Amino acid sequence: MKINTKPLPGMMELLPEEQIEFNRIKNIIELNYAKFGFSPIDTPAIERTEVLLAKAGGETEKQIYRFKKGDNDLSLRFDLTVPTARYVADNIGQLQFPFKRSQIGKVYRGERSQRGRFREFYQCDIDVIGREKLSVNYDAEVISVIYNIFRELNFGDFTIRISNRNIISGLIEGLGIEDKSSEIMALIDRAEKISSEEFAEQLNDLDLGEKSSAIVEFIKISGSCEEVLNSLKDMSRKINNERFSNGIAELSEVSSLLKIMGVQEQYFKLDMLIVRGLDYYTGTVFETNLDDFKQIGSVSSGGRYDNLSSYYSKEKLPGVGASIGLTRLFWCLRDLNLLSFNKRSEAEYLIIPMGKQELEKSFEIANEMRNQGKNVEILLENFNMKKAFKFADKRGVQYTLVIGDREILENSFFFKDMKTGQSISLEEIFKK
Amino acid sequence: MKINTKPLPGMMELLPEEQIEFNRIKNIIELNYAKFGFSPIDTPAIERTEVLLAKAGGETEKQIYRFKKGDNDLSLRFDLTVPTARYVADNIGQLQFPFKRSQIGKVYRGERSQRGRFREFYQCDIDVIGREKLSVNYDAEVISVIYNIFRELNFGDFTIRISNRNIISGLIEGLGIEDKSSEIMALIDRAEKISSEEFAEQLNDLDLGEKSSAIVEFIKISGSCEEVLNSLKDMSRKINNERFSNGIAELSEVSSLLKIMGVQEQYFKLDMLIVRGLDYYTGTVFETNLDDFKQIGSVSSGGRYDNLSSYYSKEKLPGVGASIGLTRLFWCLRDLNLLSFNKRSEAEYLIIPMGKQELEKSFEIANEMRNQGKNVEILLENFNMKKAFKFADKRGVQYTLVIGDREILENSFFFKDMKTGQSISLEEIFKK
Known part of the structure; x- marks a missing residue:
């Protein structure tokens, strides 16, 4: 019998000269995480299925690699956040808070195989986790780390697009249309992928009456940080909702912190189209795009969440994190011929x-x-x-x-x- | 329901201060591999089961983590050698030979859990793979890399114990007792773990008649490299078997190469008790022990094999490799209180x-x-x-x-x- 020697579909395997370049990029990420004082942790790739699925929804459950060994119901981790939540809950007495952790490792998703979709891929994560509370300063810090990494990686200009989940939630609350909350957020989330006619049509389908004009006005907000914040403040006067204005205040704070952290303004913008899924994030949210290669989509994302470990611990552990999907980033850049593989050997x-x-x-x-x-x-x-x-x-x-x-x-x-x-x-x- | 937040038994998970020390050690290994011009590769942790079990015996099959996803029969890799064999067979036209590869990664074995036995652990491997032939010089090189690493790690004195499988095979051949070959090798392999009375008894059970005295004489050989080689040459005259004398010549060559490579003689010895399993190795074999912590057992091992990829390719690919079981090494040193965890953060x-x-x-x-x-x-x-x-x-x-x-x-x-x-x-x- 002839054995198939190809790696499994959806698993990236590189030639040595490519691997050397991959490792160079990974190394830059790792060193920057260390430069900002994040401590490395390394959790097992195999977890109890009950740990992984404590929160996860149907899609995750379908994609997960799950198996039995003896009586144990085991699964491969599908991200690094859930294992970190378990880790923090397990070691809470021995960690110092705010706990700044980095983790770079492989995660597994049994998705249908398609171009540029991976079943095994490296995530490069940082998170800052507080006990009971966590300053918004850390929201800005994790964004500034991502900024420093992409400056050093030197893949051309990039834009970190930042919003705050309280803004859109507060707007929906202020308009009194909470019953349509998830539909509205999902629509804004895909606003960029559809034409403005389609957007108008789908918004119309939600039957919001005259309130839909506020949503249209909201997603049209653009410009410099100052202009966006001014537009939001204008809306805030009309909407008059505390959550809405708190969101704006936090976004304003993050924006001004970024500037004093040395993050150049041309590299970030405040962007109301950034929603980032539905359940997880509760405050700051962000995504990063490479300006010349927008087709790649987001190369790094993250945000603020209320409570990391609610499924494993009674303590309240607010956090903020950022993640770089390294395997996909590498694959896209290689696909676009943006990487050169000059070193076929580690030896010079x-x-x-x-x-x-x-x-x-x-x-x-x-x-x-x-x-x-x-x-x-x-x-x-x-x-x-x-x-x-x-x-x-x-x-x-x-x-x-x-x-x-x-x-x-x-x-x-x-x-x-x-x-x-x-x-x-x-x-x-x-x-x- | 209260969720168990402990990592699974047999999976090492460290506090940040321990992880920083673990990474420091891993880094020393990685840098030394690069210093000698080994190129990194990184294969997926999941492979087709048929690839992994092409050669493996019953014990491996029992320990393997195996699962289905769709119609695919998948397993987690239990070492890095089998995936490397597949990788080399798959990429043979694009690699330069001798191909010097390093791989550091997690491997999985569902063994019964016990103290110091791991189900997920890091292997740190190097191999040099030739096409058709490979100079014995590389046998000495991989040993010298291990020497350099343990010098730098500075865990006290250590001894690299070296033998050559052709010596024991040739001796058995020369004595005409090939039918007892695997029993004799297995007995020599455990000679250190049993008393000399037990050894004599078990040897007696093999019914070798007067030929058993040659085995006893053989395992008693000791002393400096020169003394061991002289004793072997003396035996060789009596035994008069080509394989036996070839093995001695190769061992002698490796020993003299090590010296000119700058490996100090106090750190290695020629040791006829080193057999290293039954099937795999065909020439040089070695194991490393920490002198003050012999109870740990071997902390690095390796050797020469005839054909890396015989199950996946028709080409003959002789190789020589070395491996450091990092997780177990770390665990043992920590257990013996030999590690200090001074850095709780990457930040200084x-x-x-x-x-x-x-x-x-x-x-x-x-x-x-x-x-x-x-x-x-x-x-x-x-x-x-x-x-x-x-x-x-x-x-x-x-x-x-x-x-x-x-x-x-x-x-x-x-x-x-x-x-x-x-x-x-x-x-x-x-x-x-």
Whole structure:
């Protein structure tokens, strides 16, 4: 029987040169999380099904990878938030609050396979979790971390679109149309994907009478942060609902904090179309788009929630978090030919000993270079010169050093830069 | 219903301060793999069951986490070697050989839960895979990588015990007792766990007649590398079997290569008790023990195999690899109180703004420090002074800076070293 050696559909598997680039991006995310003082945690990929499904709805239940082992009903985690909620509930006495955690790991969803949809993918999450209360300052902080990461990743301009769930909820409350709340939010959530005629039609179907004009007015709000906040304040006077004005105040606070945190205004905007699902978030919500590649959709999202661990603990644990869907981001950028895979090897240097008697010197030089933190491969296969050079070329290292008897006799060792053809002495390499 | 918030038995889950130490160790392993020019790959945790069980025996099949999704028969990987074999077979035209790959990832085994046995654990693997042939030089290289890692990890002295499967196989062949081959190897494999009386008894049970004395002589071989090799050569003259002498020649070669690679002789020995299972390895085999903690058993092992991908490809792909069982290593060292968990946070610096008007200066200083690669947390919760200091203390950061109106007025900012109590100016911090 011929065994199928392809990875399963919906699971990304990369060639080494792609993996090196993937890891570089992952590393930038990881280092930025650490720079802001987030502590890493790592929960198991397998959980009790009852833990995972405590809150999750029907869609999640359908997608989950679930299995029995002995008497245990087990499942693979479908996100990192639910396991974190369990983790925090379990370790609450030993954590310091506000607890700033980061987690980067694989999650699993048995979705129908389609282009760019993954069944195994990396999530890169941060959350700040408070005990009883949590300052809105942290809402701005998690957004500023995402800002710093995308600046450093350098995939061109991007926009972090920010709103606050209390604004739309307060508006609906103020208009007295709470019975249509979820339909209205769902409609606003897809407003960008449909034409304005379709939007008007579907809004009309909701039978809100003259109140629908307020919804239309609301989603048309745009402009600079100041302009958006002014428009909202104008509406607030008419609507006169506390939740609505609280939402505006929080959004205003986050916006001004971002500026003093050094987040440049061209990179974020206040955007009333951002709703982010229906159940989870209770305050600040945001999404990030790459300006030149809007077709990718959101590359990072997050927001504020009232209580992380309500299903596992009686304590009130408000939180705010952000997430980067790394696998999808990588896949999209690769698909758009925006990534270059220059490094086929982790080694930047390759030493080629011409024969057995040159091995000792090769090890000596390589050891010294490695002690300096350099990545050095030695070709240990007995290739002839032609094959050795072909190997060097294919390996994609930047510098090669051939060691023969002459080099050893003259004690003279020069690396060759594979791009420029220039020679670089060992002394210069050590100074690099 | 109260939900059980403990992680599943057999799954290690760490507090942040432990996770930071775990990551430090993982990082040392990762960087050393890169230093020697191994390229990272990352295969999915879920594979087709037919791929995983192509070779595996009954024990593996019992332990595997297996489940259906749609019509697919899926399983969680139980090691990283089988997925790598599939990966290499699948990508053979796009890889450069010798292919040096590293993989660090979680693997799953549904073993009966017991102390120090894990159902989810990290393997940290390297392998060099050749096409058709692979120089024995690489056997020595993978061992030297393990040597470098344990030197850097600094968990005290360790011994890498090395043998070659051709020696014991050749001895058995030379004695003409191949029909008892697996029993003899299994007995040698457990020689250390039983008394010499038990060994003699069990050997006697095998009914080898006078040939059993050669086995006894063989397992008693010990001493320096030179002494072991001399004893083996003496036996070789009597046994006169090609495989036996080839094995000795290879072991001798690996031993001398290790020395010229800079592996100090006190850290490795040639040891005829090392067999490493029955099926897999075909040449060099090795295990690593921590000298002061022999009770832990082997902390790293590996060896040479004839053909990595025989179940998935017709090409002959000889390889040599090494593996560190990181989860178990960490667990054992923690259990022995050999690890210290000094860092409760990734941040080394904590800035405490006294009020809202000090936020801007705090962000400014933190941004500059982060640009320099420092990990800086700002306390963004509105704590009073007492609570803020308690927070600083608990967070376990090394330096704290309180910013009040006086500091801003005088433009004077001093970090306090939480251990020594010393003050350090911002200028000095920037120079660090």
